[in-house]
Amino acid sequence: MMAHALLGASSAHRWLHCTKSARLEEQFPDTTSDAAKEGTLAHTLAEAKVRNYFHKADFSKRKLNGLIKKLREDASWQDEMDGYTDEYLDYIKEAALAFGSEPSVMLEKRVDYSVYAPEGFGTADCILLGGGTLHIIDFKYGKGVCVSAEENPQLSLYALGAHETYKILYPIKDIKMSIVQPRLDNISEWGCSLQELLGWGEYVQARAALAWKGEGEYLPGEETCRFCRARSQCRARSDYNVKQAFDIGELPPLITPEEAGERLKALEDVVKYQKDLQAWALSECLAGNKVPGWKAVEGRSVREWTDQEGAFKKLKENDIDEAVLYEKKPLTLAQVEKVVGKKEFAEIAGGYVTKPPGKPALAKESDKRPAITNKMIAEEAFKEDDRT
Numbered sequence: 101m102m103a104h105a106l107l108g109a110s111s112a113h114r115w116l117h118c119t120k121s122a123r124l125e126e127q128f129p130d131t132t133s134d135a136a137k138e139g140t141l142a143h144t145l146a147e148a149k150v151r152n153y154f155h156k157a158d159f160s161k162r163k164l165n166g167l168i169k170k171l172r173e174d175a176s177w178q179d180e181m182d183g184y185t186d187e188y189l190d191y192i193k194e195a196a197l198a199f200g201s202e203p204s205v206m207l208e209k210r211v212d213y214s215v216y217a218p219e220g221f222g223t224a225d226c227i228l229l230g231g232g233t234l235h236i237i238d239f240k241y242g243k244g245v246c247v248s249a250e251e252n253p254q255l256s257l258y259a260l261g262a263h264e265t266y267k268i269l270y271p272i273k274d275i276k277m278s279i280v281q282p283r284l285d286n287i288s289e290w291g292c293s294l295q296e297l298l299g300w301g302e303y304v305q306a307r308a309a310l311a312w313k314g315e316g317e318y319l320p321g322e323e324t325c326r327f328c329r330a331r332s333q334c335r336a337r338s339d340y341n342v343k344q345a346f347d348i349g350e351l352p353p354l355i356t357p358e359e360a361g362e363r364l365k366a367l368e369d370v371v372k373y374q375k376d377l378q379a380w381a382l383s384e385c386l387a388g389n390k391v392p393g394w395k396a397v398e399g400r401s402v403r404e405w406t407d408q409e410g411a412f413k414k415l416k417e418n419d420i421d422e423a424v425l426y427e428k429k430p431l432t433l434a435q436v437e438k439v440v441g442k443k444e445f446a447e448i449a450g451g452y453v454t455k456p457p458g459k460p461a462l463a464k465e466s467d468k469r470p471a472i473t474n475k476m477i478a479e480e481a482f483k484e485d486d487r488t
Protein backbone atom coordinates (compact mmCIF):
# COMPACT_ATOMS: atom_id res chain seq x y z
CA MET A 101 0.00 0.00 0.00
CA MET A 102 1.29 3.48 -0.87
CA ALA A 103 1.81 5.84 2.05
CA HIS A 104 0.18 8.62 0.04
CA ALA A 105 -2.31 8.35 -2.77
CA LEU A 106 -1.21 9.84 -6.09
CA LEU A 107 -4.50 11.73 -6.11
CA GLY A 108 -4.37 12.65 -2.44
CA ALA A 109 -7.05 14.75 -0.80
CA SER A 110 -4.63 17.35 0.56
CA SER A 111 -3.25 18.01 -2.93
CA ALA A 112 -6.66 17.88 -4.64
CA HIS A 113 -6.83 21.67 -5.08
CA ARG A 114 -3.72 21.20 -7.25
CA TRP A 115 -4.49 18.14 -9.39
CA LEU A 116 -8.11 19.16 -9.92
CA HIS A 117 -6.88 22.41 -11.42
CA CYS A 118 -3.49 21.53 -12.92
CA THR A 119 -4.23 17.93 -13.87
CA LYS A 120 -0.70 17.21 -15.09
CA SER A 121 0.86 18.09 -11.72
CA ALA A 122 0.17 14.73 -10.05
CA ARG A 123 2.38 12.72 -12.42
CA LEU A 124 5.00 15.47 -12.64
CA GLU A 125 5.31 15.58 -8.85
CA GLU A 126 5.88 11.83 -8.70
CA GLN A 127 9.55 12.21 -9.60
CA PHE A 128 10.25 14.48 -6.60
CA PRO A 129 10.73 13.13 -3.08
CA ASP A 130 8.06 13.88 -0.51
CA THR A 131 10.16 15.68 2.11
CA THR A 132 8.89 16.55 5.54
CA SER A 133 9.46 19.90 7.25
CA ASP A 134 9.72 20.87 10.93
CA ALA A 135 6.28 22.43 10.62
CA ALA A 136 4.93 19.09 9.33
CA LYS A 137 6.48 17.26 12.30
CA GLU A 138 4.88 19.76 14.70
CA GLY A 139 1.57 19.25 12.90
CA THR A 140 1.78 15.47 13.20
CA LEU A 141 2.49 15.73 16.94
CA ALA A 142 -0.38 18.18 17.48
CA HIS A 143 -2.71 15.88 15.51
CA THR A 144 -1.74 12.90 17.69
CA LEU A 145 -2.49 14.92 20.82
CA ALA A 146 -5.75 16.29 19.39
CA GLU A 147 -6.95 12.85 18.36
CA ALA A 148 -6.08 11.38 21.78
CA LYS A 149 -8.05 14.07 23.60
CA VAL A 150 -11.12 13.61 21.42
CA ARG A 151 -10.84 9.83 21.65
CA ASN A 152 -10.64 10.01 25.43
CA TYR A 153 -13.73 12.25 25.55
CA PHE A 154 -15.93 10.22 23.19
CA HIS A 155 -14.52 6.70 23.54
CA LYS A 156 -13.42 6.51 27.19
CA ALA A 157 -13.86 2.74 27.33
CA ASP A 158 -11.20 2.27 24.63
CA PHE A 159 -9.00 5.17 25.59
CA SER A 160 -8.95 5.96 29.30
CA LYS A 161 -7.63 9.06 31.07
CA ARG A 162 -4.64 6.98 32.18
CA LYS A 163 -3.82 6.13 28.57
CA LEU A 164 -4.23 9.75 27.58
CA ASN A 165 -1.89 10.97 30.33
CA GLY A 166 0.67 8.31 29.43
CA LEU A 167 0.58 9.41 25.80
CA ILE A 168 0.87 13.12 26.68
CA LYS A 169 3.90 12.33 28.86
CA LYS A 170 5.52 10.61 25.89
CA LEU A 171 4.61 13.38 23.44
CA ARG A 172 6.14 15.97 25.76
CA GLU A 173 9.52 14.31 25.25
CA ASP A 174 9.34 14.87 21.49
CA ALA A 175 11.61 17.60 20.11
CA SER A 176 8.64 19.19 18.31
CA TRP A 177 6.53 19.54 21.49
CA GLN A 178 5.37 23.04 22.48
CA ASP A 179 3.32 23.73 25.63
CA GLU A 180 0.87 25.83 23.59
CA MET A 181 -0.22 22.64 21.78
CA ASP A 182 -2.20 21.78 24.87
CA GLY A 183 -4.45 24.85 24.61
CA TYR A 184 -4.81 24.64 20.85
CA THR A 185 -5.86 21.00 20.92
CA ASP A 186 -8.35 21.82 23.71
CA GLU A 187 -9.96 24.30 21.32
CA TYR A 188 -10.34 21.53 18.74
CA LEU A 189 -11.90 19.23 21.34
CA ASP A 190 -14.27 22.00 22.49
CA TYR A 191 -15.37 22.58 18.90
CA ILE A 192 -16.15 18.89 18.36
CA LYS A 193 -18.05 18.70 21.66
CA GLU A 194 -20.23 21.61 20.53
CA ALA A 195 -20.69 20.20 17.04
CA ALA A 196 -21.79 16.86 18.54
CA LEU A 197 -24.30 18.66 20.79
CA ALA A 198 -25.83 20.29 17.70
CA PHE A 199 -27.03 16.85 16.57
CA GLY A 200 -30.52 16.00 17.80
CA SER A 201 -29.25 12.75 19.31
CA GLU A 202 -25.70 11.60 20.00
CA PRO A 203 -23.88 11.17 16.68
CA SER A 204 -21.37 8.43 15.82
CA VAL A 205 -17.88 9.81 16.17
CA MET A 206 -15.12 8.43 13.93
CA LEU A 207 -11.55 9.61 14.45
CA GLU A 208 -8.55 9.46 12.12
CA LYS A 209 -10.74 7.48 9.78
CA ARG A 210 -9.32 6.27 6.50
CA VAL A 211 -11.79 7.18 3.80
CA ASP A 212 -11.70 5.63 0.36
CA TYR A 213 -12.87 7.86 -2.50
CA SER A 214 -11.49 5.66 -5.27
CA VAL A 215 -14.94 5.61 -6.90
CA TYR A 216 -14.17 9.23 -7.81
CA ALA A 217 -10.37 9.30 -8.14
CA PRO A 218 -8.29 6.19 -8.97
CA GLU A 219 -6.74 4.68 -5.82
CA GLY A 220 -7.84 7.78 -3.91
CA PHE A 221 -7.93 7.64 -0.14
CA GLY A 222 -7.22 9.92 2.77
CA THR A 223 -7.54 10.17 6.53
CA ALA A 224 -10.30 12.33 7.96
CA ASP A 225 -9.51 13.79 11.40
CA CYS A 226 -13.07 13.58 12.68
CA ILE A 227 -16.38 12.44 11.23
CA LEU A 228 -19.70 12.98 13.00
CA LEU A 229 -22.65 11.06 11.62
CA GLY A 230 -26.27 10.97 12.60
CA GLY A 231 -29.76 12.33 11.90
CA GLY A 232 -29.10 12.56 8.17
CA THR A 233 -26.03 14.77 8.60
CA LEU A 234 -22.42 13.98 7.79
CA HIS A 235 -20.03 16.43 9.44
CA ILE A 236 -16.35 16.38 8.47
CA ILE A 237 -14.06 18.26 10.88
CA ASP A 238 -10.45 18.94 10.03
CA PHE A 239 -7.79 20.15 12.48
CA LYS A 240 -5.11 22.36 10.95
CA TYR A 241 -2.11 23.25 13.05
CA GLY A 242 -0.46 25.45 10.41
CA LYS A 243 -0.31 29.17 10.93
CA GLY A 244 0.84 30.29 7.50
CA VAL A 245 -2.39 30.68 5.58
CA CYS A 246 -6.00 30.74 6.81
CA VAL A 247 -7.75 27.76 5.22
CA SER A 248 -11.42 28.07 4.30
CA ALA A 249 -13.92 25.22 4.50
CA GLU A 250 -15.99 26.73 1.69
CA GLU A 251 -15.97 24.30 -1.25
CA ASN A 252 -12.76 22.89 0.19
CA PRO A 253 -11.72 19.99 -2.10
CA GLN A 254 -9.84 18.09 0.62
CA LEU A 255 -12.84 17.99 2.96
CA SER A 256 -15.22 17.39 0.06
CA LEU A 257 -13.23 14.31 -0.97
CA TYR A 258 -13.35 13.04 2.62
CA ALA A 259 -17.11 13.62 2.53
CA LEU A 260 -17.44 11.67 -0.73
CA GLY A 261 -15.37 8.83 0.73
CA ALA A 262 -17.30 8.83 4.01
CA HIS A 263 -20.59 8.81 2.10
CA GLU A 264 -19.44 5.78 0.10
CA THR A 265 -18.52 3.93 3.30
CA TYR A 266 -21.54 4.76 5.43
CA LYS A 267 -24.39 5.28 2.96
CA ILE A 268 -25.85 1.82 3.63
CA LEU A 269 -25.84 2.27 7.40
CA TYR A 270 -26.71 5.96 7.63
CA PRO A 271 -29.07 7.81 5.31
CA ILE A 272 -27.24 11.09 4.60
CA LYS A 273 -28.95 14.27 3.40
CA ASP A 274 -26.78 17.17 4.53
CA ILE A 275 -23.05 17.68 4.48
CA LYS A 276 -21.21 19.96 6.88
CA MET A 277 -17.53 20.74 6.78
CA SER A 278 -15.42 22.57 9.33
CA ILE A 279 -11.81 23.58 9.63
CA VAL A 280 -10.44 24.32 13.08
CA GLN A 281 -7.18 26.24 12.80
CA PRO A 282 -6.62 27.51 16.33
CA ARG A 283 -3.22 29.15 15.82
CA LEU A 284 -4.89 31.62 13.47
CA ASP A 285 -8.12 31.85 15.45
CA ASN A 286 -9.78 30.46 12.36
CA ILE A 287 -12.90 28.35 12.50
CA SER A 288 -14.36 28.02 9.04
CA GLU A 289 -17.65 26.24 8.35
CA TRP A 290 -19.52 25.37 5.22
CA GLY A 291 -22.35 23.09 4.19
CA CYS A 292 -24.11 21.70 1.13
CA SER A 293 -26.68 19.08 0.26
CA LEU A 294 -25.71 15.53 -0.61
CA GLN A 295 -26.93 16.18 -4.17
CA GLU A 296 -24.53 19.11 -4.53
CA LEU A 297 -21.66 17.03 -3.19
CA LEU A 298 -22.40 14.19 -5.59
CA GLY A 299 -22.63 16.67 -8.47
CA TRP A 300 -19.16 17.91 -7.59
CA GLY A 301 -18.10 14.25 -7.45
CA GLU A 302 -18.87 13.95 -11.18
CA TYR A 303 -16.56 16.87 -11.91
CA VAL A 304 -13.90 15.17 -9.76
CA GLN A 305 -14.27 11.92 -11.71
CA ALA A 306 -13.53 13.69 -15.01
CA ARG A 307 -10.54 15.70 -13.68
CA ALA A 308 -9.12 12.73 -11.73
CA ALA A 309 -9.24 10.52 -14.85
CA LEU A 310 -7.05 13.09 -16.64
CA ALA A 311 -4.73 13.55 -13.66
CA TRP A 312 -4.27 9.80 -13.27
CA LYS A 313 -3.13 9.50 -16.90
CA GLY A 314 -0.97 12.64 -16.69
CA GLU A 315 -3.19 14.32 -19.26
CA GLY A 316 -5.05 17.61 -19.39
CA GLU A 317 -3.10 20.79 -18.84
CA TYR A 318 -0.59 22.59 -16.69
CA LEU A 319 -2.33 25.52 -15.07
CA PRO A 320 0.16 27.51 -13.01
CA GLY A 321 -1.07 29.94 -10.41
CA GLU A 322 0.02 31.23 -7.03
CA GLU A 323 -2.30 28.99 -5.00
CA THR A 324 -1.96 25.98 -7.27
CA CYS A 325 1.83 25.90 -7.34
CA ARG A 326 2.51 26.90 -3.71
CA PHE A 327 3.22 23.41 -2.37
CA CYS A 328 3.78 21.52 -5.62
CA ARG A 329 6.95 19.45 -5.39
CA ALA A 330 7.78 20.40 -8.99
CA ARG A 331 7.40 24.12 -8.31
CA SER A 332 11.06 25.06 -8.77
CA GLN A 333 11.65 23.27 -12.03
CA CYS A 334 8.22 23.14 -13.64
CA ARG A 335 8.53 24.71 -17.08
CA ALA A 336 4.89 25.79 -17.18
CA ARG A 337 5.29 27.77 -13.96
CA SER A 338 8.63 29.14 -15.10
CA ASP A 339 7.26 30.30 -18.46
CA TYR A 340 4.18 31.73 -16.83
CA ASN A 341 6.20 33.82 -14.38
CA VAL A 342 8.75 34.99 -16.91
CA LYS A 343 5.85 36.06 -19.11
CA GLN A 344 4.23 37.94 -16.23
CA ALA A 345 7.49 39.64 -15.34
CA PHE A 346 8.75 40.62 -18.80
CA ASP A 347 6.17 40.20 -21.52
CA ILE A 348 4.32 43.43 -20.99
CA GLY A 349 4.19 44.62 -24.59
CA GLU A 350 4.34 48.28 -25.48
CA LEU A 351 4.77 50.62 -22.57
CA PRO A 352 2.32 53.50 -22.36
CA PRO A 353 3.57 56.51 -20.37
CA LEU A 354 1.22 55.89 -17.46
CA ILE A 355 -0.71 52.81 -16.48
CA THR A 356 -4.37 53.05 -15.53
CA PRO A 357 -5.77 51.78 -12.19
CA GLU A 358 -7.39 48.93 -14.17
CA GLU A 359 -4.02 47.94 -15.60
CA ALA A 360 -2.40 48.24 -12.16
CA GLY A 361 -5.03 45.86 -10.76
CA GLU A 362 -4.46 43.36 -13.55
CA ARG A 363 -0.70 43.52 -13.26
CA LEU A 364 -0.70 43.10 -9.50
CA LYS A 365 -2.70 39.94 -10.05
CA ALA A 366 -0.43 38.73 -12.84
CA LEU A 367 2.76 39.35 -10.83
CA GLU A 368 1.53 37.64 -7.68
CA ASP A 369 3.53 34.47 -8.07
CA VAL A 370 6.66 36.00 -9.61
CA VAL A 371 8.48 36.80 -6.37
CA LYS A 372 7.59 33.44 -4.81
CA TYR A 373 8.68 31.66 -7.94
CA GLN A 374 12.03 33.48 -7.91
CA LYS A 375 12.60 32.36 -4.29
CA ASP A 376 11.73 28.74 -5.11
CA LEU A 377 14.09 28.83 -8.07
CA GLN A 378 16.88 30.36 -5.96
CA ALA A 379 16.46 27.67 -3.29
CA TRP A 380 16.60 24.93 -5.91
CA ALA A 381 19.66 26.45 -7.68
CA LEU A 382 21.49 26.77 -4.35
CA SER A 383 20.87 23.13 -3.51
CA GLU A 384 22.13 22.15 -6.98
CA CYS A 385 25.32 24.24 -6.59
CA LEU A 386 25.92 22.82 -3.08
CA ALA A 387 25.55 19.33 -4.49
CA GLY A 388 28.35 20.16 -6.95
CA ASN A 389 26.06 20.48 -9.98
CA LYS A 390 26.31 23.35 -12.45
CA VAL A 391 23.71 26.09 -12.78
CA PRO A 392 25.40 28.29 -15.40
CA GLY A 393 25.99 31.83 -14.19
CA TRP A 394 25.51 30.97 -10.53
CA LYS A 395 27.51 29.52 -7.64
CA ALA A 396 27.10 28.87 -3.93
CA VAL A 397 29.08 31.13 -1.58
CA GLU A 398 29.31 31.59 2.15
CA GLY A 399 26.65 34.02 3.26
CA ARG A 400 27.15 36.82 5.77
CA SER A 401 27.82 35.51 9.24
CA VAL A 402 27.53 37.07 12.67
CA ARG A 403 30.21 36.79 15.37
CA GLU A 404 29.29 34.57 18.30
CA TRP A 405 30.79 33.74 21.70
CA THR A 406 32.80 30.58 22.06
CA ASP A 407 32.22 30.80 25.84
CA GLN A 408 29.82 33.58 26.88
CA GLU A 409 30.03 32.78 30.58
CA GLY A 410 33.84 32.90 30.51
CA ALA A 411 33.84 36.16 28.54
CA PHE A 412 31.40 37.87 30.95
CA LYS A 413 33.45 36.69 33.94
CA LYS A 414 36.58 38.20 32.41
CA LEU A 415 34.79 41.47 31.55
CA LYS A 416 33.54 41.80 35.15
CA GLU A 417 37.01 41.03 36.52
CA ASN A 418 38.15 43.95 34.40
CA ASP A 419 35.74 46.36 36.07
CA ILE A 420 33.01 46.29 33.44
CA ASP A 421 29.79 46.89 35.33
CA GLU A 422 27.39 43.92 35.24
CA ALA A 423 24.48 46.30 34.60
CA VAL A 424 25.81 47.24 31.16
CA LEU A 425 26.16 43.59 30.16
CA TYR A 426 22.51 42.65 30.60
CA GLU A 427 19.23 44.19 29.56
CA LYS A 428 15.94 43.41 31.18
CA LYS A 429 13.04 43.50 28.79
CA PRO A 430 9.49 42.18 28.96
CA LEU A 431 8.33 39.33 26.76
CA THR A 432 6.00 40.26 23.93
CA LEU A 433 2.26 39.78 24.42
CA ALA A 434 2.32 36.66 22.23
CA GLN A 435 5.28 35.21 24.16
CA VAL A 436 3.54 35.79 27.52
CA GLU A 437 0.38 34.14 26.18
CA LYS A 438 2.47 31.20 25.04
CA VAL A 439 4.08 30.62 28.45
CA VAL A 440 0.93 31.28 30.49
CA GLY A 441 -1.47 29.38 28.20
CA LYS A 442 -4.28 30.90 26.13
CA LYS A 443 -7.18 30.38 28.56
CA GLU A 444 -5.33 31.49 31.69
CA PHE A 445 -3.88 34.45 29.86
CA ALA A 446 -7.37 35.59 28.81
CA GLU A 447 -8.64 35.23 32.38
CA ILE A 448 -5.77 37.02 34.08
CA ALA A 449 -4.55 39.59 31.60
CA GLY A 450 -7.26 39.74 28.92
CA GLY A 451 -8.56 43.07 30.31
CA TYR A 452 -5.22 44.68 29.59
CA VAL A 453 -5.18 43.74 25.94
CA THR A 454 -6.49 45.82 23.07
CA LYS A 455 -6.19 45.32 19.36
CA PRO A 456 -5.61 48.58 17.49
CA PRO A 457 -6.52 48.71 13.80
CA GLY A 458 -3.88 47.03 11.66
CA LYS A 459 -1.63 48.93 9.25
CA PRO A 460 -3.43 49.35 5.92
CA ALA A 461 -2.61 46.49 3.59
CA LEU A 462 -3.51 45.71 0.01
CA ALA A 463 -5.76 42.66 -0.36
CA LYS A 464 -7.74 41.00 -3.10
CA GLU A 465 -11.38 41.99 -3.53
CA SER A 466 -12.36 38.46 -2.48
CA ASP A 467 -10.76 39.00 0.97
CA LYS A 468 -13.36 38.77 3.77
CA ARG A 469 -12.18 41.91 5.61
CA PRO A 470 -14.15 45.08 4.82
CA ALA A 471 -12.48 47.68 2.59
CA ILE A 472 -11.12 50.80 4.31
CA THR A 473 -10.27 54.28 3.03
CA ASN A 474 -8.78 57.41 4.51
CA LYS A 475 -11.94 59.32 3.67
CA MET A 476 -13.99 60.44 6.61
CA ILE A 477 -17.41 58.82 6.77
CA ALA A 478 -20.40 61.19 6.94
CA GLU A 479 -21.03 60.46 10.63
CA GLU A 480 -17.46 61.41 11.54
CA ALA A 481 -17.69 64.59 9.47
CA PHE A 482 -20.82 65.68 11.37
CA LYS A 483 -19.14 64.91 14.67
CA GLU A 484 -16.37 67.24 13.54
CA ASP A 485 -19.00 69.93 12.69
CA ASP A 486 -20.56 69.61 16.14
CA ARG A 487 -17.29 70.40 17.80
CA THR A 488 -16.72 73.59 15.78
Ligand code: SF4
Pocket residue numbers: 114118120121124318319320321324325328329330331332334335336337
Ligand atom coordinates in the same frame (compact mmCIF):
# COMPACT_ATOMS: atom_id res chain seq x y z
S1 SF4 B 1 4.38 23.86 -10.47
FE1 SF4 B 1 2.31 24.60 -10.84
S2 SF4 B 1 2.02 24.44 -13.04
FE2 SF4 B 1 3.78 23.17 -12.53
S3 SF4 B 1 2.94 21.13 -12.19
FE3 SF4 B 1 3.03 22.10 -10.21
S4 SF4 B 1 1.00 23.01 -9.96
FE4 SF4 B 1 1.23 22.57 -12.14
